[in-house]
Amino acid sequence: xxxxxxxxxxxxxxxxxxxxxxxxxxxxxxxxxxxxxxxxxxxxxxxxxxxxxxxxxxxxxxxxxxxxxxxxxxxxxxxxxxxxxxxxxxxxxxxxxxxxxxxxxxxxxxxxxxxxxxxxxxxxxxxxxxxxxxxxxxxxxxxxxxxxxxxxxxxxxxxxxxxxxxxxxxxxxxxxxxxxxxxxxxxxxxxxxxxxxxxxxxxxxxxxxxxxxxxxxxxxxxxxxxxxxxxxxxxxxxxxxxxxxxxxxxxxxxxxxxxxxxxxxxxxxxxxxxxxxxxxxxxxxxxxxxxxxxxxxxxxxxxxxxxxxxxxxxxxxxxxxxxxxxxxxxxxxxxxxxxxxxxxxxxxxxxxxxxxxx
Amino acid sequence: xxxxxxxxxxxxxxxxxxxxxxxxxxxxxxxxxxxxxxxxxxxxxxxxxxxxxxxxxxxxxxxxxxxxxxxxxxxxxxxxxxxxxxxxxxxxxxxxxxxxxxxxxxxxxxxxxxxxxxxxxxxxxxxxxxxxxxxxxxxxxxxxxxxxxxxxxxxxxxxxxxxxxxxxxxxxxxxxxxxxxxxxxxxxxxxxxxxxxxxxxxxxxxxxxxxxxxxxxxxxxxxxxxxxxxxxxxxxxxxxxxxxxxxxxxxxxxxxxxxxxxxxxxxxxxxxxxxxxxxxxxxxxxxxxxxxxxxxxxxxxxxxxxxxxxxxxxxxxxxxxxxxxxxxxxxxxxxxxxxxxxxxxxxxxxxxxxxxxx
Numbered sequence: 001x002x003x004x005x006x007x008x009x010x011x012x013x014x015x016x017x018x019x020x021x022x023x024x025x026x027x028x029x030x031x032x033x034x035x036x037x038x039x040x041x042x043x044x045x046x047x048x049x050x051x052x053x054x055x056x057x058x059x060x061x062x063x064x065x066x067x068x069x070x071x072x073x074x075x076x077x078x079x080x081x082x083x084x085x086x087x088x089x090x091x092x093x094x095x096x097x098x099x100x101x102x103x104x105x106x107x108x109x110x111x112x113x114x115x116x117x118x119x120x121x122x123x124x125x126x127x128x129x130x131x132x133x134x135x136x137x138x139x140x141x142x143x144x145x146x147x148x149x150x151x152x153x154x155x156x157x158x159x160x161x162x163x164x165x166x167x168x169x170x171x172x173x174x175x176x177x178x179x180x181x182x183x184x185x186x187x188x189x190x191x192x193x194x195x196x197x198x199x200x201x202x203x204x205x206x207x208x209x210x211x212x213x214x215x216x217x218x219x220x221x222x223x224x225x226x227x228x229x230x231x232x233x234x235x236x237x238x239x240x241x242x243x244x245x246x247x248x249x250x251x252x253x254x255x256x257x258x259x260x261x262x263x264x265x266x267x268x269x270x271x272x273x274x275x276x277x278x279x280x281x282x283x284x285x286x287x288x289x290x291x292x293x294x295x296x297x298x299x300x301x302x303x304x305x306x307x308x309x310x311x312x313x314x315x316x317x318x319x320x321x322x323x324x325x326x327x328x329x330x331x332x333x334x335x336x337x338x339x340x341x342x343x344x345x346x347x348x349x350x351x352x353x354x355x356x357x358x
Numbered sequence: 359x360x361x362x363x364x365x366x367x368x369x370x371x372x373x374x375x376x377x378x379x380x381x382x383x384x385x386x387x388x389x390x391x392x393x394x395x396x397x398x399x400x401x402x403x404x405x406x407x408x409x410x411x412x413x414x415x416x417x418x419x420x421x422x423x424x425x426x427x428x429x430x431x432x433x434x435x436x437x438x439x440x441x442x443x444x445x446x447x448x449x450x451x452x453x454x455x456x457x458x459x460x461x462x463x464x465x466x467x468x469x470x471x472x473x474x475x476x477x478x479x480x481x482x483x484x485x486x487x488x489x490x491x492x493x494x495x496x497x498x499x500x501x502x503x504x505x506x507x508x509x510x511x512x513x514x515x516x517x518x519x520x521x522x523x524x525x526x527x528x529x530x531x532x533x534x535x536x537x538x539x540x541x542x543x544x545x546x547x548x549x550x551x552x553x554x555x556x557x558x559x560x561x562x563x564x565x566x567x568x569x570x571x572x573x574x575x576x577x578x579x580x581x582x583x584x585x586x587x588x589x590x591x592x593x594x595x596x597x598x599x600x601x602x603x604x605x606x607x608x609x610x611x612x613x614x615x616x617x618x619x620x621x622x623x624x625x626x627x628x629x630x631x632x633x634x635x636x637x638x639x640x641x642x643x644x645x646x647x648x649x650x651x652x653x654x655x656x657x658x659x660x661x662x663x664x665x666x667x668x669x670x671x672x673x674x675x676x677x678x679x680x681x682x683x684x685x686x687x688x689x690x691x692x693x694x695x696x697x698x699x700x701x702x703x704x705x706x707x708x709x710x711x712x713x714x715x716x
Contacts, residue, residue, distance in 0.1 A: 013596050041596075139577045140594050147577035174576040180564045187573045189559065190552050197551040198587055206538045213586025215545045217673045218532040219497045219505035221582030226655035227648075228571025228579065229556055234636050235648050236498055238371050238399075242636040246629045271604045278592050278600040290585075290593050297584035297672055300662035308655055315575045315655075 001167045003027050007080035009073055011038045014114050015086035017142025020049035025171045026062030026330055031069050032076035049143040052295045059328025074104035086114040094123050102128055110164055112136030117184040120153030130155035144298045146174040146319050149185045172323040203270055210281035225301055226315050359525045361385050365438035369396045372472050373444035375500025378407030383529045384420030384688055389427050390434035407501040410653045417686025432462035444472040452481050468522055470494030475542040478511030488513035502656045504532040504677050507543045530681040561628055568639035583659055584673050
């Protein structure tokens with residue numbers, strides 16, 4: 001499916017990233033977020049995303065979709081064929097939000113959840129149409145990082161998973177479907193494992209956050225931007241490949257090389273330590289500057305990978321080539337009426353509703 | 359210090375990478391590796407490294423150092439001022455090797471160990487001059503990835519650490535000194551944590567090795583090539599920064615988001631599963647092809663990061679700018695006599711000794 005009209009429920013760091021990706025693909029987005037500063041925050045994300053897409057638009061960009069702010073979930077979702085939920089990570093809040101979405105949304109609208117860890121089955125337990133719901137978990141910044149973990153629940157329709165995959169792929173994403181449900185899925189489990197160990201290293205005074213970050217970005221982080229863990233280790237096995245690597249390093253699993261048997265106690269002292277060291281590392285840049293630097297680097301890396309293999313591209317670079325081409329193709333197409341209207345400066349009803357909020 | 363004459367003990371994947379980095383910096387290297395095919399294997403690494411450095415040599419390259427093969431550790435180290443040990447990861451082998459190195463090396467030669475996990479203090483326990491020994495742990499491919507974890511032992515000299523830092527920095531590396539000893543240091547603890555969790559995900563059938571790798575290289579791997587974990591999360595905290603991030607995600611530490619309480623049983627079944635999936639993912643490329651692709655991607659990513667911040671460069675890219683400049687500067691300099699001789703095609707004694715090995 002292609003997306004005609006999107007609704008984003010929640011406009012934080014992740015929700016804002018979805019709004020930006022959708023709008024920059026020429027899709028109109030209705031937003032609901034009760035936060036009094038939601039629009040300002042989304043605008044900041046949009047600004048970053050526009051800068052990044054401008055650089056990526058070697059072949060043009062579609063006319064930006066119109067972003068409107070609705071006074072309620074019901075208003076935001078009522079005409080949508082694509083609904084992305086990105087509210088805070090509490091199951092009760094997720095359940096309440098999904099109930100409100102379902103009560104007003106078209107019965108066949110796609111509903112994806114940005115949850116970092118809950119299972120679709122648990123979130124869908126009270127839904128009337130759980131067959132059109134699944135987890136669609138992106139990574140920050142959503143408008144640039146292509147990955148999307150699609151995790152269907154027990155009642156998600158088989159055909160619907162394919163429809164969802166097509167929808168997310170149509171906005172430049174790389175979908176990996178995870179068919180066995182597990183808390184936190186794949187990406188966040190790996191991140192959580194590394195994060196726990198990282199906190200131990202900081203807490204125990206082995207290194208500072210800056211030293212740890214440097215070990216990543218001058219070391220294995222460069223590897224993981226283009227090959228993951230297993231492909232990298234296949235090479236490390238040398239001519240004998242993966243079996244050799246496993247035989248050589250497998251036994252190390254039993255060595256006490258991590259503290260992960262324990263969870264570091266999360267107290268004020270640890271928060272202070274990390275926050276203070278983080279200020280020393282990055283305090284010279286504002287968050288906005290860091291976002292700009294990050295985005296320019298991410299686009300730069302994807303462009304570098306796009307030139308690989310004689311211009312065919314590799315990994316995220318191969319996808320980047322296709323995405324840039326697709327954005328350019330869409331630039332030539334007729335845009336939606338709503339976008340035309342918006343361009344002409346005529347405020348829409350939903351835009352007017354904004355004043356009611358917060 | 360700058361390095362005048364290097365010895366590399368062990369010519370495997372890591373040792374070969376050291377040899378290539380040193381030789382391409384114009385330094386003569388004496389190698390000892392009892393493996394009958396050591397020279398062929400090192401030559402393969404040199405071939406890869408030459409290809410990568412050729413691309414990096416925008417400003418020229420120094421005349422390549424001469425690589426000679428010694429018949430014994432004693433012969434390899436006797437004239438060296440820089441000795442890098444990269445033998446298999448067994449403490450008894452390390453101790454025996456270090457004893458042989460010390461018996462023949464100049465008393466003030468730098469001795470660095472490539473160990474992935476042993477503490478310098480444990481390795482130096484029988485050394486006569488432990489003050490000039492430390493762990494210098496690189497990541498594969500050593501000739502391209504800049505990171506070097508320098509971990510002094512209890513008896514390592516304070517001034518010596520600075521000397522070692524200068525030596526490794528002189529061949530383009532980014533040194534992070536870790537002053538508190540811990541098995542596996544920092545990088546490998548993070549890798550081990552992620553690796554354990556990854557094996558659980560494969561063993562439990564949540565995803566395949568290809569899917570897991572894709573989630574990395576289309577997702578957080580792209581982030582970690584340019585900012586590490588803490589700087590990335592600082593941004594994720596949004597305008598409220600690191601304290602907000604910690605407060606928001608800290609409690610998740612206690613959730614059952616990893617299986618790291620347990621170590622996955624390392625049996626034939628798991629090795630088969632991973633190796634078979636790895637063949638499906640990467641079997642269409644030989645290890646040599648994968649190495650070429652990886653190296654081109656790594657150089658491409660570093661070049662992209664080198665253009666960041668209006669050409670000043672960011673992270674590994676900033677270092678890349680300096681390294682390319684430095685290689686070019688060295689290209690103008692007079693090269694060592696040994697290198698001249700080698701260039702003239704006159705075989706050296708050590709080269710002749712090669713036939714005795716294996």
